[in-house]
Amino acid sequence: MDTVLTILAVDNQRAVTTSLRYVFAGPRYEVTTAESGQAALAEISARTDLFDVIIVDYKMPGLTGLELVDAIKRRGAGGKIIVISAHLSSEVRESFERLAVHAVFPKPFDVAQLRSAVDRIAA
Numbered sequence: 618m619d620t621v622l623t624i625l626a627v628d629n630q631r632a633v634t635t636s637l638r639y640v641f642a643g644p645r646y647e648v649t650t651a652e653s654g655q656a657a658l659a660e661i662s663a664r665t666d667l668f669d670v671i672i673v674d675y676k677m678p679g680l681t682g683l684e685l686v687d688a689i690k691r692r693g694a695g696g697k698i699i700v701i702s703a704h705l706s707s708e709v710r711e712s713f714e715r716l717a718v719h720a721v722f723p724k725p726f727d728v729a730q731l732r733s734a735v736d737r738i739a740a
């Protein structure tokens with residue numbers, strides 16, 4: 618059997634995390650969802666292994682996506698990070714690039730491109 622990719626999907630909109638569960642349904646993927654940055658950090662802390670890919674929204678209450686990515690990096694919590702957001706100004710995009718995220722997608726995102734990016738960066 619192929620390796621199972623573990624994915625953490627973080628978005629305060631339940632419809633988005635539900636969609637991501639659907640996009641990555643199947644035996645090749647294991648998807649955990651979190652509806653806030655704080656919940657994502659709790660999921661990361663509760664694991665003994667690292668997520669392969671972390672998909673993060675930018676605009677969330679509490680911790681923004683930028684703050685969450687920074688916290689993940691400072692903790693050494695690993696995982697390749699993909700950002701999806703409807704609020705991607707050039708300044709926000711540059712801020713994520715400085716944090717060395719692996720891909721940035723505007724919402725609405727192309728499902729095939731997102732799935733391809735996950736497979737590519739997790740390889």
